Amino acid sequence: MPDSRYSDLDRPPLSEAALNRALVRPGGLWTGVTVVESTGSTNADLARAAQEGAAEGAVLVAEAQEAGRGRLGRVWNAPPRSGLTFSILLRPEVPVASQGWLPLLYGVAAASAVRRLAEVDVRLKWPNDLLIGERKLAGVLAERADDAVVVGMGLNVSLRATELPVATATSLAIEEAACLDRDPLLRAVLREVEVHYREWTAAGGDAEACGLRAAYLAASATVGRQVRVELPGRPALIGRASGIDRSGCLEVEGPDRLHTLSAGDVVHVRPAE
Numbered sequence: 295m296p297d298s299r300y301s302d303l304d305r306p307p308l309s310e311a312a313l314n315r316a317l318v319r320p321g322g323l324w325t326g327v328t329v330v331e332s333t334g335s336t337n338a339d340l341a342r343a344a345q346e347g348a349a350e351g352a353v354l355v356a357e358a359q360e361a362g363r364g365r366l367g368r369v370w371n372a373p374p375r376s377g378l379t380f381s382i383l384l385r386p387e388v389p390v391a392s393q394g395w396l397p398l399l400y401g402v403a404a405a406s407a408v409r410r411l412a413e414v415d416v417r418l419k420w421p422n423d424l425l426i427g428e429r430k431l432a433g434v435l436a437e438r439a440d441d442a443v444v445v446g447m448g449l450n451v452s453l454r455a456t457e458l459p460v461a462t463a464t465s466l467a468i469e470e471a472a473c474l475d476r477d478p479l480l481r482a483v484l485r486e487v488e489v490h491y492r493e494w495t496a497a498g499g500d501a502e503a504c505g506l507r508a509a510y511l512a513a514s515a516t517v518g519r520q521v522r523v524e525l526p527g528r529p530a531l532i533g534r535a536s537g538i539d540r541s542g543c544l545e546v547e548g549p550d551r552l553h554t555l556s557a558g559d560v561v562h563v564r565p566a567e
């Protein structure tokens with residue numbers, strides 16, 4: 295049954311011109327925002343552009359995605375204009391060992407922007423899922439393209455309960471958030487990413503020195519919790535998430551020893567205390 299609280303009027307298109315006016319400025323990180331009606335994957339498109347030599351700071355937004363890519367080989371699809379699906383192209387000049395912080399940085403920035411604008415309590419499931427309670431509001435996928443990194447985000451804005459890809463997801467509309475307007479949400483996320491990225495690169499990628507590690511721990515819903523981590527090609531690990539190391543890896547106190555994980559799918563197995 296259609297949900298009478300929503301109509302297509304709640305899903306106005308994004309204006310490329312307005313976004314460029316708001317975000318692109320001399321000396322700023324963002325060099326241009328492109329809005330397309332539909333594409334396969336904004337991450338794949340920007341990865342191709344990166345390989346062809348595109349400069350840092352390109353932003354690509356799609357009103358609809360037909361083959362959106364998620365972490366660990368999953369898909370990310372949403373009805374047109376019901377969310378934000380966009381990618382950015384970065385060329386971080388920091389040591390490779392520190393680059394694992396980039397997806398976490400993005401999570402911290404996006405969570406802070408959404409929290410402020412939408413007035414919802416967003417926390418981070420490692421590495422960078424945005425959660426409200428235990429429900430997923432947004433996901434972030436960082437992919438290497440030669441020496442560039444493409445970071446894409448999918449944020450559920452006006453999805454109705456019947457449109458959620460999985461029952462464990464949520465949207466700003468379902469959470470009765472203070473803002474369902476995609477334009478200010480997108481601007482806020484990109485501005486916050488720029489601030490954190492500038493601080494992190496100025497600190498040579500040292501997440502401790504620029505306060506990123508502390509900001510991540512403050513936003514984390516995972517550290518301190520009992521977790522099950524599904525690991526690619528290995529049995530799942532059950533233990534207590536105890537910290538984040540210097541490279542952004544998750545530390546889990548397992549039954550045998552301390553494990554340091556650079557990838558994996560975390561499940562919070564007990565409610566937060």
Ligand SMILES: O=C(O)CCCC[C@@H]1SC[C@@H]2NC(=O)N[C@@H]21
Binds near residue numbers: 336362434
């Ligand atoms: O699995 C996740 O949680 C990450 C989802 C990331 C989806 C976004 S949508 C925009 C960008 N383009 C893609 O193909 N994927 C990312």
